[in-house]
Amino acid sequence: MTRRPPSTSWLFCIPAIALIAGSVLLFKTATAFDLDRLLNTYSRFSNGRVSSFQSWQKLLMDSRALPVADRLARVNQFFNQQTRFEEDQQAWGQSDYWATPMETLAKGAGDCEDFTIAKYFTLLNLDVPVDQLRLIYVKARIGGPASSIQQAHMVLAYYASPDAEPMVLDNLITDIRPASRRPDLQPVFSFNSQGVFAGAAANSGASGSVSRLSRWQDLLQRARSEGFD
16 A cells, blocks of 8 residues: 655545445444454464553543544544554555454554554444444545645545534544545545445445445455454
8 A cells, every 4th residue: 555655645545446246245333342252363463462452442441431522533543653554565465455453453554444444443333323434535645735646545534414524534644634624635435334435525325335345345244253243
């Protein structure tokens, strides 16, 4: 994926996505999870190191009762601090691999979609409704909105209401900003475990099921098998 650009970047970091026809995968978005299975997945990649998993557990315990803005801020900060940026080839020996949250947590490394996926599942388990979260593919202008250099990138967006401006959680900057303050990012499309959307607007209609995104469908299935029930 993309290398870490300057702190003025917004939303994109990914090669073309393989679109496939297939059965619809309905991912259960309840907040419960199987702690033993999550720890088992984490342990397979962490070489016996449990500190990151314990820190993640503490994040969940300490954040669940907080206002949603504080939950967003804590989750964004946690993964931005706990995870170093690393290309898929270096981290996983593949050109484009979407890691599950436990894989990213155990490795302590990932690229933009790995940051985004980990934040998404963590916020779901902090009782943020799935219809208020979307993963967004963007084109990021490297060096700011006036730059002619673009690259693919991914971010997570939170929508407080169906007509709200999205708040952007990004691994490239520390603070969460409304989309209007990220002119360096041009949204292409968005998705969550309910479907794929033509744009990034909160009221944009679904343009297809998750089965249209092969990597996302596979990721949802692996996340469920690792303990996100």
